[in-house]
Structure formats: structure tokens, C-alpha cells
Amino acid sequence: MFLTLTTDLAGAGLPAADFGFLLHKNPARPQGVEITGGTAQVFYPEATDERCTAAVLLEIDPIALVRSRRGKAPEGFTLGQYVNDRPYAASSLLAVALGKLFRTAMNGRCDARPELAARPIPLQIHIPALPCSGGAELAEQLFAPLGWTVDARPVPLDPEIPSWGSSRYVDLRLTGVLRLADALNHLYVMLPVLDDAKHYWVGPDEVDKLVRAGEGWLAAHPSKELISRRYLAHRRYLADTALERLAEADGVAEPEVASDEGGPVSLAVERRTTVAAVLKELGARRIADLGCGEGALVGELLKDPMIGELIATDVSARSLISAKRRLHYDDLPDRQRDRLRFLQSSVTYADHRLTGLDAAVLMEVVEHVDPPRLPALAKSVFQTAHPGAVIVTTPNRDYNPRFESLPAGKYRHPDHRFEWTRTEFHAWATQVADLYGYSVEFRPVGVVDPELGPPTQLALFKLREKVTS
Known part of the structure; x- marks a missing residue:
């Protein structure tokens, strides 16, 4: 599976290659990390003063994923846990990879360019194959309130046979001017939400992750209930806890009375x-x-x-x-x-x-x-x-x-x-x-x-x- 992050900082009077400082990944050197069932790599197809693109490539071994006991459950046939979309489509696996590759960037830290980390920058995000349980309309519903311009196009089941209609996947492009930390946290939360599935057991610690990644934006999101419920695998108790904590974080001081x-x-x-x-x-x-x-x-x-x-x-x-x-x-x-x-x-x-x-x-x-x-x-x-x-x-x-x-x-x-x-x-x-x-x-x-x-x-x-x- 594949994702790209692109910026053009020329309008801000900065070289676009400074994007590498924000991501804490050197454009001149590909880097990778091991994740459950595979490897995640980040590299730069382009890194000039005018434009910089960071690409994340996630390579999943379905057999290794099953052996780790985190493969997707069979879907109607015996080989379903081996033959599925996990190696090819964005999912919670990609969210975990983003968290490992860009943990410091997600926290909004950049010692080399602190002023740049704190300011909104022009960003473009492209995810060619995103499972979207709810269609392109759901992608618009979730990302648009966060300041993104959303272009979500359904992927046809077979381009050669239009009568078969669209698949459950969309080709997603997001364009906006946001802090990089916010953009990465949006993706970290929304990828498993749109897929409506996770590759690992969801327990109380996931509430902490959701509240941490959603700080500053999730409490005010009009679809926060849907987001919390899906992110927490429809575990009602966990979703209720998350919503309460979000409300506490976004509480309004009550006026005094005489x-x-x-x-x-x-x-x-x-x-x-x-x-x-x-x-x-x-x-x-x-x-x-x-x-x-x-x-x-x-x-x-x-x-x-x-x-x-x-x-x-x-x-x-x-x-x-x-x-x-x-x-x-x-x-x-x-x-x-x-x-x-x-x-x-x-x-x-x-x-x-x-x-x-x-x-x-x-x-x-x-x-x-x-x-x-x-x-x-x-x-x-x-x-x-x-x-x-x-x-x-x-x-x-x-x-x-x-x-x-x-x-x-x-x-x-x-x-x-x-x-x-x-x-x-x-x-x-x-x-x-x-x-x-x-x-x-x-x-x-x-x-x-x-x-x-x-x-x-x-x-x-x-x-x-x-x-x-």
C-alpha cells in the first residue's frame, strides 16, 4: 500500500526540502521500520526547493501477518485470512506505520525548524486505495470539517467492465493548509475509521491513543460519535469513555452566579x-x-x-x-x-x-x-x-x-x-x-x-x- 505527502513551501519563502526536517526523515536517505507482518519505508520521489514529496510504502507479508495472530479473519472461505486486501489497501496497518515513522512529527516537535512545525503549511495527501465503508461521501463527511478539500473517487471493480460498478475503495486526495502534526493525526485516526476494521485487539489503551491523536480537533468534530465508535471497534463502553474524555478536554467553564x-x-x-x-x-x-x-x-x-x-x-x-x-x-x-x-x-x-x-x-x-x-x-x-x-x-x-x-x-x-x-x-x-x-x-x-x-x-x-x- 502506498501514500504520499506533498508540500510547496515556496509561497512561504522557504525551500520545500525543509519538509524533511518536519518529518524527521532525510530526503537523501530512504528509511524503514519493522511493523507487524511487514516493513514500512519512507523515501522522497522529489525534493527540490519548489516541491517536496514524501512517500510511504508499506509491504505486508500475509503469512507473517497471520502467524502474528493479527491477520484479518476469514471472510467466507478458508483462505480468507491469507487472501485479502491488507497488503494492498490503506488500513490500520498503515496508521500504525505512520505512527512509527513520524511519531515526533505527530507530536508537533521539530527542534531544527520549530517555527515551521507550529504553522500551517500547504499539503497534499494521496492514498490511491483506501477502503471506505460508507463510500466517497463518508470520506468527505470526515475530512471536510477539518479544513481539507476532499477529492474521493470510487475505484471501479473492473475498469474494463463499467457495468460491474464501483468497489468499496476510493482514490483519495486531500488538499489543505494545516499543521503537519494535525494532518498526520487526522490520518492516524481516520484510516481505520474509514476501513471500519483493525488488525489488532482493541482494548482500553486505544482510548488513550484516540484522545491523544484527536487533541484539539476531535471533540468539536460533528461526526465524533461515529469516529469514536469505529476507531474503537464498536465497543460501546470504550466509545462512551472516549467521548466523555473528549468532552472533558473541550469543556466550557460555567459562568458564576450571584x-x-x-x-x-x-x-x-x-x-x-x-x-x-x-x-x-x-x-x-x-x-x-x-x-x-x-x-x-x-x-x-x-x-x-x-x-x-x-x-x-x-x-x-x-x-x-x-x-x-x-x-x-x-x-x-x-x-x-x-x-x-x-x-x-x-x-x-x-x-x-x-x-x-x-x-x-x-x-x-x-x-x-x-x-x-x-x-x-x-x-x-x-x-x-x-x-x-x-x-x-x-x-x-x-x-x-x-x-x-x-x-x-x-x-x-x-x-x-x-x-x-x-x-x-x-x-x-x-x-x-x-x-x-x-x-x-x-x-x-x-x-x-x-x-x-x-x-x-x-x-x-x-x-x-x-x-x-
Whole structure:
């Protein structure tokens, strides 16, 4: 398989051969690396002051690939793992080769030309045979939002027999003015995404690779869900973790609101102190913070010595690690550590480890869940876990116009899948309470606007049999 990267730096007053410094590969000397099942080589078909092209040639031995236990699975016939497109078409094998050949360039480092590494340069990329599960339209959908001009032409099954139509491959040409590091990271992520296959086992470490390669661009990509799902081999748990981490990296600082005393106070602080006060009012001793993030509420609750058991859950292992670090978990006194547990768990899946608690908290969690998954969330929390009380906080969309820095029609965080008005939140909470045998009351968080209500709305659910007359 074959790929070329071309630049013309003459317009910037620089010799195009400086491209070799950016790639950390000398144009005068071909270089190669070993990869699983083959070798990858980089050489320069042209390197002049006007134009420079670096070519990557990947040579795959299908037998060696199978012997490494990383060959493509058979596709309908016995020799499918040996006779396939892996040696000829761009795939995750080429992405791995790019990572090995140009690791320093992908990190944006160039000690010899640091100013050049930091600036966008004119680039042309050509991949003659790219598997594209979704056709040329998908290539346009994925690359165009990143600033590329995309020319993706379907490769015919047989040029001599047009009636056979197009294959699943495209001849892809990308043209744009971007930083080289960004361009290489785009390719590293998108090649296996377009192919919709990987030649190796996909585990949690792949989330780290995706977040690292997608830094600065993936969180804002309109197709980030599709990209994450395909890159992570359709493993839902890994894709959810990746999306959450991307959202954290691209988070928007929440505006401050006025306190009752007139001074500014963080809405986030007011939220967790309000939740802690409600839990104290309930007399809850065994509590779960569902979707704990980096542990802000957990830290607040640890201050209450009357809480005997505190469980912090999150779908993201990275968030749990960050929470432990934030709370200095390893340095806590034994008594504090004994009453605090961290569990990796999703709010949309039943987790019997959470049953029988006095209270569960969903603080700024529901708005991060896709609306079709809300019934699953309600069932896992209110039916399976079935705590004595549930506290839910969520933004009040009615209040958003009061945040001057928030553009009209935008949500408060890029990972919010929705934001409810007061009427919508009341309707959802009332329906859930009726369905699972709870009563519900609503409270404000933050200073209440006479017209638009509070910035955050809180629902307190109590099991009906626990409601005292």
C-alpha cells in the first residue's frame, strides 16, 4: 500500500526540502521500520526547493501477518485470512506505520525548524486505495470539517467492465493548509475509521491513543460519535469513555452566579453544597454519587462524618483515577478510606452492587445521556438500585439567556445531549416517580430569576413507603 505527502513551501519563502526536517526523515536517505507482518519505508520521489514529496510504502507479508495472530479473519472461505486486501489497501496497518515513522512529527516537535512545525503549511495527501465503508461521501463527511478539500473517487471493480460498478475503495486526495502534526493525526485516526476494521485487539489503551491523536480537533468534530465508535471497534463502553474524555478536554467553564449575599459564587460550588445539604436533611448514611467525574461532590460529602459508606461511580476509568488523585485517596486516614469505594459503572446499565442504599445522586449527569437511553438510566437507578432517595440536578434551559457568554441556542457544555426547560424536567421526573413508586419535589439551585427560574433545577425523589405522614 502506498501514500504520499506533498508540500510547496515556496509561497512561504522557504525551500520545500525543509519538509524533511518536519518529518524527521532525510530526503537523501530512504528509511524503514519493522511493523507487524511487514516493513514500512519512507523515501522522497522529489525534493527540490519548489516541491517536496514524501512517500510511504508499506509491504505486508500475509503469512507473517497471520502467524502474528493479527491477520484479518476469514471472510467466507478458508483462505480468507491469507487472501485479502491488507497488503494492498490503506488500513490500520498503515496508521500504525505512520505512527512509527513520524511519531515526533505527530507530536508537533521539530527542534531544527520549530517555527515551521507550529504553522500551517500547504499539503497534499494521496492514498490511491483506501477502503471506505460508507463510500466517497463518508470520506468527505470526515475530512471536510477539518479544513481539507476532499477529492474521493470510487475505484471501479473492473475498469474494463463499467457495468460491474464501483468497489468499496476510493482514490483519495486531500488538499489543505494545516499543521503537519494535525494532518498526520487526522490520518492516524481516520484510516481505520474509514476501513471500519483493525488488525489488532482493541482494548482500553486505544482510548488513550484516540484522545491523544484527536487533541484539539476531535471533540468539536460533528461526526465524533461515529469516529469514536469505529476507531474503537464498536465497543460501546470504550466509545462512551472516549467521548466523555473528549468532552472533558473541550469543556466550557460555567459562568458564576450571584449569591444571596451579593458576591459572585461558582454555580458548581453552590450545586454540590446544596446536594450535600439535602443529603444531610435526609439523614442518608449510605450514598452513591453516580457519574462522579473527578470527585467534586465526593470531596464535599467526605466532610460529613455521619456518612458511613460513600460509593463513587463513573463510566470512565480515567475519571476515577483523577478523582482519587484529587482527593489524595492514598494519603487519606484509614477510617476515611474505609468508607469510600470507587466503582467503574455506567448509569444506563443495571449494577446490583448499588442496591439497598439510602440515597443516590445524579448531579449534572442526565444531560450527558442520549435521550433514547434515558429509560435505561431510570430503570437502572430507580428499579435495580432502588435507593431510598434519589437527587437529580440538571441545567435549567430557560435560564440560559442570563449567561452573557453563552451563544443563543447553545448548550452549556459541548457534551450535553439536551438541556431541559423547567416544564420538560418536571414532566420527566413526575413520570419516573409514578412509574417506580417514588414521590418527587422540586427545588432551586442558585438565585431564582423571577421570569426564568434558577440556573440549576433539582428533583428530590423519595420512595413512597419511606414518606412519613
